[in-house]
Amino acid sequence: xxxxNSKLIRRPIQRYVWLxxxxxxxxxxxxxxxxxxxxxxxxxxxxxxTKDATFVGLENYKIAFSDSSFLYSFAYTAxxxxxxxxxxxxxAFIVAYILTQNIKGANIFRTVFFMPNLIGGIxxxxxxxxxxxxxxxxxxxxxxxETKYGFWGLIILLCWQQIGYMMIIYIAxxxxxxxxxMEAADIDGATxxxxxxxxxxxxxxxxxxxxxxxxxxxxxxLYDQNLALTNGRPxxxxxxxxxxxxxxxAHNIVEAFYASARNRGPGQAKAVVFFIxxxxxxxxxxxxxxxxxxxx
Amino acid sequence: MKKESRKKLVMSIIMAxxxxxxxxxxxxxxxxxxxxxxxxxxxxxxFPSEETFVGWANYIKGMTFGNYPFANSVAxxxxxxxxxxxxxxxxxSMAAWYIARVGDKVCNLVYYLCVFSMVVPFQMVxxxxxxxxxxxxxxxxxxxxxxxxxxxxxxxxxxFVGFVKSIPxxxxxxxxxxxxxxxxxxxxxxxxxxxxxxxxxxxxEIMWVWNDYLxxxxxxxxxxxxxxxxxIQYLRGSYGTVDLGATMALIxxxxxxxxxxxxLAQKHIIRGVxxxxxxx
Numbered sequence: 280x281x282x283x284n285s286k287l288i289r290r291p292i293q294r295y296v297w298l299x300x301x302x303x304x305x306x307x308x309x310x311x312x313x314x315x316x317x318x319x320x321x322x323x324x325x326x327x328x329t330k331d332a333t334f335v336g337l338e339n340y341k342i343a344f345s346d347s348s349f350l351y352s353f354a355y356t357a358x359x360x361x362x363x364x365x366x367x368x369x370x371a372f373i374v375a376y377i378l379t380q381n382i383k384g385a386n387i388f389r390t391v392f393f394m395p396n397l398i399g400g401i402x403x404x405x406x407x408x409x410x411x412x413x414x415x416x417x418x419x420x421x422x423x424x425e426t427k428y429g430f431w432g433l434i435i436l437l438c439w440q441q442i443g444y445m446m447i448i449y450i451a452x453x454x455x456x457x458x459x460x461m462e463a464a465d466i467d468g469a470t471x472x473x474x475x476x477x478x479x480x481x482x483x484x485x486x487x488x489x490x491x492x493x494x495x496x497x498x499x500x501l502y503d504q505n506l507a508l509t510n511g512r513p514x515x516x517x518x519x520x521x522x523x524x525x526x527x528x529a530h531n532i533v534e535a536f537y538a539s540a541r542n543r544g545p546g547q548a549k550a551v552v553f554f555i556x557x558x559x560x561x562x563x564x565x566x567x568x569x570x571x572x573x574x575x
Numbered sequence: 576m577k578k579e580s581r582k583k584l585v586m587s588i589i590m591a592x593x594x595x596x597x598x599x600x601x602x603x604x605x606x607x608x609x610x611x612x613x614x615x616x617x618x619x620x621x622f623p624s625e626e627t628f629v630g631w632a633n634y635i636k637g638m639t640f641g642n643y644p645f646a647n648s649v650a651x652x653x654x655x656x657x658x659x660x661x662x663x664x665x666x667x668s669m670a671a672w673y674i675a676r677v678g679d680k681v682c683n684l685v686y687y688l689c690v691f692s693m694v695v696p697f698q699m700v701x702x703x704x705x706x707x708x709x710x711x712x713x714x715x716x717x718x719x720x721x722x723x724x725x726x727x728x729x730x731x732x733x734x735f736v737g738f739v740k741s742i743p744x745x746x747x748x749x750x751x752x753x754x755x756x757x758x759x760x761x762x763x764x765x766x767x768x769x770x771x772x773x774x775x776x777x778x779x780e781i782m783w784v785w786n787d788y789l790x791x792x793x794x795x796x797x798x799x800x801x802x803x804x805x806x807i808q809y810l811r812g813s814y815g816t817v818d819l820g821a822t823m824a825l826i827x828x829x830x831x832x833x834x835x836x837x838x839l840a841q842k843h844i845i846r847g848v849x850x851x852x853x854x855x
Contacts, residue, residue, distance in 0.1 A: 292757045299673035303666040310725015311692045314703035329706050383587045391594040397833045399786030401804040402826050406600050413619020447849050503788045532698045554699040561694040
């Protein structure tokens with residue numbers, strides 16, 4: 280890359296570093312770098328505001344991992360992420376497959392399915408809360424009264440929001456499959472099912488990778504929808520043993536910061552664990568994609 | 576051949592049916608925003624009847640509900656979204672051009688830090704970020720775009736660098752030989768060529784900032800400034816008895832700009848989202 284650059288271009292640009300690079304880098308320091316490293320350091324401290332921090336080593340991590348609500352939300356989030364991943368991707372692929380079969384009105388359907396993706400999480404939560412409660416009220420119950428309603432409610436909400444999004448990625452993948460492969464299969468007398476399993480799906484592997492990891496990280500990072508739909512309700516237990524049975528990981532972390540104002544250390548420690556988890560998934564995705572590229 | 580086309584027609588009909596179901600939630604919001612609270616609670620799926628129809632009452636109530644005018648939230652949402660997106664597009668495209676064309680060790684370091692920032696969830700930085708924003712006075716709608724620029728720079732720079740690297744250097748060399756300085760080269764030669772990526776990144780940033788809840792909630796002074804998501808959450812979260820009708824009216828008002836934006840720029844939105852997903 281550098282070798283290609285002529286001095287004609289490079290030198291003069293370098294004189295303008297204060298104009299091109301510095302403003303963005305300064306904002307990047309304020310908006311990301313400093314908070315990130317400070318946050319990492321604070322996860323080893325007892326603190327309420329950033330100025331009264333005292334170093335306590337791994338104490339916060341011990342507190343975090345002995346916090347039953349944290350462990351519960353961890354497990355709940357993992358189950359949620361996997362279930363939503365499977366449902367969203369199966370439906371998104373089926374819809375994408377049908378819409379690429381030259382059917383009438385495909386563009387309109389695509390427009391409709393993608394639309395919910397533009398609505399924000401908080402608004403989505405309240406729209407579906409109204410719908411679920413309008414339905415459940417006939418049976419004298421409500422979303423916030425039972426864990427299973429909260430769980431499947433959030434799954435339905437997320438499907439509505441994200442099937443269209445994943446569908447777009449699958450459609451792009453389906454349209455990229457070389458036409459001549461299909462023609463060759465036709466000449467050899469392959470059936471529709473054979474073409475689907477032997478040509479379409481193997482060629483779609485990159486799209487599957489992207490969508491699987493995207494829905495996995497989306498599931499883990501879910502916050503707004505969780506807050507608006509159930510806000511963790513229903514609760515079981517009392518005091519320190521209280522568990523919010525539909526609380527997800529991100530929600531648990533935010534609460535650790537802002538509900539217990541005494542010591543925010545454990546909250547920051549949870550956030551670091553959360554970061555390692557999400558970053559780990561992303562690195563795994565990168566490796567997975569890379570190794571596939573080498574094979575091809 | 577005939578059997579094939581009949582199959583496709585059946586598929587079209589099934590898809591049309593699913594599309595209608597898909598749009599039902601929006602329709603329910605529209606319908607319920609004209610009904611009384613009791614009717615929304617008990618007969619969510621019923622059309623407004625003569626007793627339950629309240630006209631624009633929910634909208635009028637919603638606009639002034641909770642001691643904070645909804646119009647202010649809408650205005651702040653617009654200001655923050657437009658300013659943040661504009662700032663990110665200009666600053667990040669400039670930075671990305673510098674990184675791609677200079678390409679020394681500092682540039683590589685900044686680039687990898689940006690890529691790294693893309694995998695960091697907001698909860699990791701939220702507390703320290705909101706404190707930093709407070710102490711630097713970045714907690715108003717006019718200054719919060721700097722925070723968005725900082726936290727959102729990663730994806731934008733990543734996408735811009737990828738595109739700049741695909742632009743042939745000869746065009747810029749020709750501009751330089753003709754006596755163009757770097758500033759003019761960037762704004763009159765490079766920036767116009769970046770247009771497709773500018774649109775893609777712009778779409779992603781608009782969708783992010785407009786719908787973002789937690790960042791403005793933590794950074795802004797909530798007594799003075801709210802955005803639409805904060806306003807809606809505030810109405811639902813802090814009142815014992817929730818006014819469902821007013822909430823539905825506000826939800827509908829907040830979806831309308833989104834749908835208009837979507838219908839106007841659908842092609843770009845879908846392309847931008849696909850580009851962001853494949854890369855990010």
